[in-house]
Amino acid sequence: MKEILAAIWRQNFAGAGCSRESLETELKGCVTGEFTSALAKLEDEGLILLEGGSISLSEAGRKMIRVVVCGGVFDILHPGHAFILGEAKSMGDVLVAIVARDSTVEKRKRIPIVPEDQRVEMVGQLKPVDAAVLGYEGDPLKIIEEIGPDVIALGPDQHHNVEQMRSSLGERRLNVEVRRISEFKACELNSTRSILERIIERNYPNPQGEI
Amino acid sequence: MKEILAAIWRQNFAGAGCSRESLETELKGCVTGEFTSALAKLEDEGLILLEGGSISLSEAGRKMIRVVVCGGVFDILHPGHAFILGEAKSMGDVLVAIVARDSTVEKRKRIPIVPEDQRVEMVGQLKPVDAAVLGYEGDPLKIIEEIGPDVIALGPDQHHNVEQMRSSLGERRLNVEVRRISEFKACELNSTRSILERIIERNYPNPQGEI
Structure with missing residues (x-):
């Protein structure tokens, strides 16, 4: 049921x-x-x-059901994303992926390669994901309030301070469990960074038209 | 049923x-x-x-069921892939994605950025895809013989000669319908090429460590 x-x-x-x-x-x-x-x-x-x-x-x-959320940039999809999302889904019955806004990512590291509307579309195409939504700039808990999940699943490379996050959730009276996925997916290109490095290294498409 | x-x-x-x-x-x-x-x-x-x-x-x-196959490189996934695969799936009940080998792609255009094992894994993670397999080098019809599909769905940018393909299928006594998906997905980055161009343009990750 x-x-x-x-x-x-x-x-x-x-x-x-x-x-x-x-x-x-x-x-x-x-x-x-x-x-x-x-x-x-x-x-x-x-x-x-x-x-x-x-x-x-x-x-x-x-x-009766557990709603899980899992946030990320999801810039260029790789098996690491699929693994994390699969682990997150296994923590409940419904998984909502929260995709960071271009403006939020730009402040933290760089302008994403893929624009936010395409990132949210592609994450929503992955099998473990029931719905994908964009977050809000500035207030990471606003989208949590809207979704009302039971669990926030953090990836192994998401450097949030779990205790601080729990206390912020408590202040907003959000009763949400915070769980960390500790394992990494081992494969050749398991990060957007490694994919970007390989592309730069190969220098495609180059003036010789090798593409 | x-x-x-x-x-x-x-x-x-x-x-x-x-x-x-x-x-x-x-x-x-x-x-x-x-x-x-x-x-x-x-x-x-x-x-x-x-x-x-x-x-x-x-x-x-x-x-009673229609098995559809759809081939491609599926190097860096984008909404164009999701669209084509969704269209292909709608032609039948089961969709098998056939992923081109690194060696096959290299002969045709370039070494793919993402290695074949990761490409097949990621395509298999997309919702319309029931199974993803690697093709064979040299003989594109060998995998078709193995799968025994009812339909081959060709993307709008797959420049196969449909008549020639039909005649090759006939020679091998493969009774398979060949259908072309004529529409393109309109979005900012709807090809691996456009994604690669943007990455090269941005030059990430660069020596300033902007990533």
């Missing part, structure tokens, strides 16, 4: 609303047609609210 | 075999527990074969 609850959350989060039809379309892997009775059961249990054709989770229903 | 048939094909293609348990795990979105009766029905209809715990498609079952 968690699959249905997660799909209801996802569809409402996407902003287009959730109806019986949209839900059935998303869950088309369902073997039998007993979809209506499954929804009725969830309503009886007080886990979902059916109001004028639109479906949402009740507070009790929301508590 | 197509969803189940597609999952059986996919699991057998992945090489680890397909059992009742592995199938049920994959199709966990199913609302009810009537999985066993659904399989029994498919067996009665002669669409699947159950032999000693392993499940496969009969010839008739295989004919």
Whole structure:
């Protein structure tokens, strides 16, 4: 039943609303047609609210699933990203990727190669990711307040001070668990930096038109 | 029911075999527990074969689904790739991405930035893709013979001669439809070339350590 609850959350989060039809379309892997009775059961249990054709989770229903967020720049996608996002997804039922704004990244290290709208689109194309959104400049917790996740998954190279983050969350009365993914993915090019270095080294496309 | 048939094909293609348990795990979105009766029905209809715990498609079952392949280098992933793969997937029930070998690409244009094992891994992480495999050097039809697809989807920038391809397929007695995706995805960086150009232009990472 968690699959249905997660799909209801996802569809409402996407902003287009959730109806019986949209839900059935998303869950088309369902073997039998007993979809209506499954929804009725969830309503009886007080886990979902059916109001004028639109479906949402009740507070009790929301508590049945774990929403995880994982932030990053996601400039040029590599297996390290896929690994981190897979680990983050395994911490819950729904994963929202929070993509840093161009302006935020520029202040921290450099202008990203890929513009923010393309970065958010590509992260959203990865299998572990249920939704991808842009963060806000200046206030990293604003998007957390909006999403209301259960878990923030930090990558091994995200140098946030976990204790400080927990205390900021507490000040804003955000009851969110902060977990660090400690493992790295070992592969030849597992960072945007290593990909950029290789491109510069190869000097493509060059005046000889080698591309 | 197509969803189940597609999952059986996919699991057998992945090489680890397909059992009742592995199938049920994959199709966990199913609302009810009537999985066993659904399989029994498919067996009665002669669409699947159950032999000693392993499940496969009969010839008739295989004919119920359309397998699409889409080839490419997929060097640095961008929204153009996601668009093409989404279009290809919409032509059938299962999409296999065929990733060109480093050696094949080198002969045609340049050494890819990202090595073949990482390219195949990342393409396989994209939502429309059910499986990603490397092609063979020298004989582009060998992998087609192995996969046995119904459709080959060509991207708008893949300059194959469609008529020549059809005649080569005919010579090898491969009954495969060749379809071209004519639309391009419009966005700022919609080719590996444009991404490489921007990186060279920005000269990251540079000696000032701006990364």
